[in-house]
Amino acid sequence: MVERIPMTRNGHEKLRQELNQLQRVERPRIIQAIETAREHGDLKENAEYHAAKERQSHVEGRIMELKDKLSRSEVIDCSALDCERVVFGVVVTLVDLDTDDEIRYQLLGPEEASVEDGSISVLSPLGRAMIGKSVGDEVVVKTPGGIRQFEVMEISPPEAG
Structure with a gap:
């Protein structure tokens, strides 16, 4: 059974925005940085190349993590909560x-x-x-x-x- 992650609509939207930023802005920027660093020649001692590859690894890991969290998220509408007892969102x-x-x-x-x-x-x-x-x-x-x-x-x- 998949463990659901409770979150508000606002929290879900923030994760989606971060995922979109990483996929549409950061990922292309890193790919460009890797290509630029490759043009400088020898990759063994190319600090720019290694830094860009490390950043790419970090970003790809975060993208996978966000996709997983979003797929398991359970958005809870907190606008009509019963405030008689303590529940999620109150x-x-x-x-x-x-x-x-x-x-x-x-x-x-x-x-x-x-x-x-x-x-x-x-x-x-x-x-x-x-x-x-x-x-x-x-x-x-x-x-x-x-x-x-x-x-x-x-x-x-x-x-x-």
């Missing part, structure tokens, strides 16, 4: 029961999650612990630093955009 406001700090994360798939951007993966320890919880529920999660306890304060739909 924005959850938590309070740390030890520090009283408030944190807010959108639950996304591993391909889109970025703590810096205010999102975490549904597959992360905290993400897994939150799934199915309601406002007022306690979330207990084991972290490398020990057991952390939170309370779900709010569950809201994602901001548009």
